Amino acid sequence: MPRLIATICAFIASALLAGNALAADLDPKIIAYTLPENIKWVDNAARTNQTAIIYGDPTKPGPYYMLLKWKAGNMSRPHAQ
Numbered sequence: 001m002p003r004l005i006a007t008i009c010a011f012i013a014s015a016l017l018a019g020n021a022l023a024a025d026l027d028p029k030i031i032a033y034t035l036p037e038n039i040k041w042v043d044n045a046a047r048t049n050q051t052a053i054i055y056g057d058p059t060k061p062g063p064y065y066m067l068l069k070w071k072a073g074n075m076s077r078p079h080a081q
Helices: 002-023
Strands: 049-055 065-070
Touching: none
Parallel strands: none
Antiparallel strands: 049 065
């Protein structure tokens, strides 16, 4: 039984070490990030919310990613379909 426990512990340790080694080799051409203090927030015309475009262009075809931040006292009404 002690030999089985030692084998399991060795396996877990090697898996953790291998995972850490792979995480350090990220390709900077593929991985990009923006710190929260560097995100450019833009107020809408009514000043009820703010948006930030993280990736792409929402006015053109193709993928894009936006963040939406509601100001206090505002909400999104249910959408009718």
